[in-house]
Amino acid sequence: MSQHADLDWRQEKQRVETVEHLINKKIEEIKENTGGLKEGVIELRKSFWEDVTVNLDDAHEIGETFTSIKQQAELLSERERTHKQFYKKLVNLIKLKDNPYFGRVDFKEKGESDPEEVYIGITSLMDENDEDFLIYDWRAPISSLYYNFSPGPAHYEVPEEKVDGEISLKRQYIIRNGQLKSMFDTGVTIGDELLQEVLSNSANTQMKSIVATIQKEQNQIIRNETSKYLIVQGAAGSGKTSAALQRVAYLLYRYRGKITSDNIMLFSPNYLFNSYVSTVLPELGEENMRQSTFFEYIQQRVGKAYEVEDPFTQMEFVYGELDRSDYDLRLEGIRLKSSKQFKDLLDKYITHLSQANMSFKDIVFRDKTLVTRAEIEEYFYSLDKALPIPNRINLVMEWLIVTIKKAEHRERKKDWVLEEIELLHKEDYLEVYREVQSNMKGEDSFDDFEKEQELLRKKYVKTKFNPVYGMVKKFRFINMKDMYEQFIQEGLVEESSDVKLAYNWKEIVEYTTENLRSGILLYEDATPFLYLTDKIEGRKGNSGIRHLFIDEGQDYSIFQFNYLKYIFPNSKMTILGDFNQGIYAHSIDSPSFLPTETLVEENETSEQIILSRSYRSTKEIVEFTSGLIPGGDKIEPFNRPGKKPTLTLIGEGDKVQHHQAILKRVKELRSQFDSVAIICKTGDQSEKVYEELRDDLEGLRLIKKDTTSFEKGTLVLPSYLAKGIEFDAVVVYDASGNDYGREMERKLFYTVCTRAMHELHLFSNGEKSPFINDATMGTYETNTV
């Protein structure tokens, strides 16, 4: 180390210690304050009712009591809020203690004489007098200098102003347990050294934050504020999910006070992924956004109307049931129902419904029809046709409630009421009776008995009618199922015969109808069905969501994107995907995962960002996998060296050898790595492999579609559940042409292989997959068993 460097090192070390000292001091102060506060809150909770005067004697006293409770509750919530804020500060300080900052830029603003030393960490820290920043939050405007510029002229933006100046130094630190381990001055990219260190670590069951090493192009995604639609096409392992999560943290910081984690929603591909990403935001001191899978969302919305097929079952069909006679037909159906044309057809059908053919259900009470479907239809079409359908539906609902009320009144006088009341269980009777008594409080006259009878009837009939009102208020008088079926049979047929949407539309109609009639809503029908429902009943409010994140965007069809746009009208969208991982039947042939013109309208802003550098896998793995897909030469590996992938060829059908070879390899891998995944093509295959290997591989775990979290170790899982996550080493169970031979399986194969961080091993039972022939020569090693 030169003398100069040595001095620098000592000064930096000294600074880390000073900061550490201050953090400790602040922690102690907070602990002292919060100790008392916490006890205060507990005490206040305990004595809540002691300090409240409860008097319900008259209206005035009730009012006083109410005010007194309100004041006490406000006091409690204020103290709790303060406690929560202190607690948050404490958690942040504890986080800073371990690793207070990771970067620094020295920035001389134009017109100033001296540069400011800007230290950057996961949250900010002020000096003892609360005057100067010792550490800036990575999301602060000034911190963008660190991510966007190398030494030289630079600028950053604060609201409505651009600050120009010059960076004279850009430095990175590795600080662990409050100790400075190393530091380096860097140029354009944020330190390869640090990235090398981070990326060579072992895979984790939980994703990590990347704030210390965010790359310039990722930063563009994180800090984008202007576009309604931000669309990111990024190669496997290019940091799409990572950028999305840091973006959530950024938005929470940038718009604090305006939006909270409740206003942000992330759609993720499966439950496993939900848990995989769940610690990133807490690690950054933020609360997690709302998170759901698209399937979970639609299933909950469809409710009991149908049994909705999940996307994984669809996937099992697409990749596992090639021999079925209805295979091509279903695939063509999926393609059709995912398209914008199909949505346009449905829109046309909805316009038609506005004039005729709405379908309703009879309103029945005790096997007697109170209002027939024909009467409802007649009423519906008697309303002003210029009114949108949902407005008319609301008027129908109001009319039905009045009509049912009349029927309820009539029913009170019927004989069945008293007969049933007499048959009530004693407890039930007493319950009704007590209520009646309390309603009659204070009345005392000779016709008590009759009044009591009357009230009993009224009360009893009302309870019987309640479900009918409930049904009406939930729009159950609309026959959505019938209308969807009608659309499939008529709307689709008529149009298809004209415009030839699908070559086998007749069979598609039959196939769909058959499923609908047996109570099954195929995954590809679920979104159109919900869209139709919402267009008839009115959109269900999701107005609270201001930012929608869609990860693994290639899994969504154009129809689904448009549906999301429709149900989240006030929301900006960040959509991240990779068309090379488009493994759903609707996206297999697609050259882009989202043709923007199918979503973005002329008056809407959008931006597209391409990420082509891949960080997950070693250079050797990326060199191999990028040959598997067209255009893969544009994928740039991060320069992290490792071993070449291997391909082990096994004689076709020789399962014993196949399993022996896998066992041997997995055992070797287990001694070096924390997480080893044996990836099979389907769930069905995974289960079989798990059963056959479990006795020889202690601790082997099977991941199924409903698995919600995973631990380190050795796992067997189907291809589609490995999406979005990563493992130290990946073993591809069968890389032969049998499993990955048809062109439509290319993307699946690529997705599977790109899950590996450090090592990739392929086993081929029989002739190897033709896709491997496309890999660049010399990028893998072959063994034969």
Ligand SMILES: Nc1ncnc2c1ncn2[C@@H]1O[C@H](COP(=O)(O)OP(=O)(O)OP(=O)(O)O)[C@@H](O)[C@H]1O
């Ligand atoms: N700037 C970065 N600094 C450190 N690690 C990074 C960075 N960008 C990405 N990574 C790491 O690369 C790996 C892949 O990132 P991520 O899962 O976000 O990629 P992805 O584009 O969503 O991948 P895929 O599409 O294959 O699921 C993760 O381990 C992540 O931590």
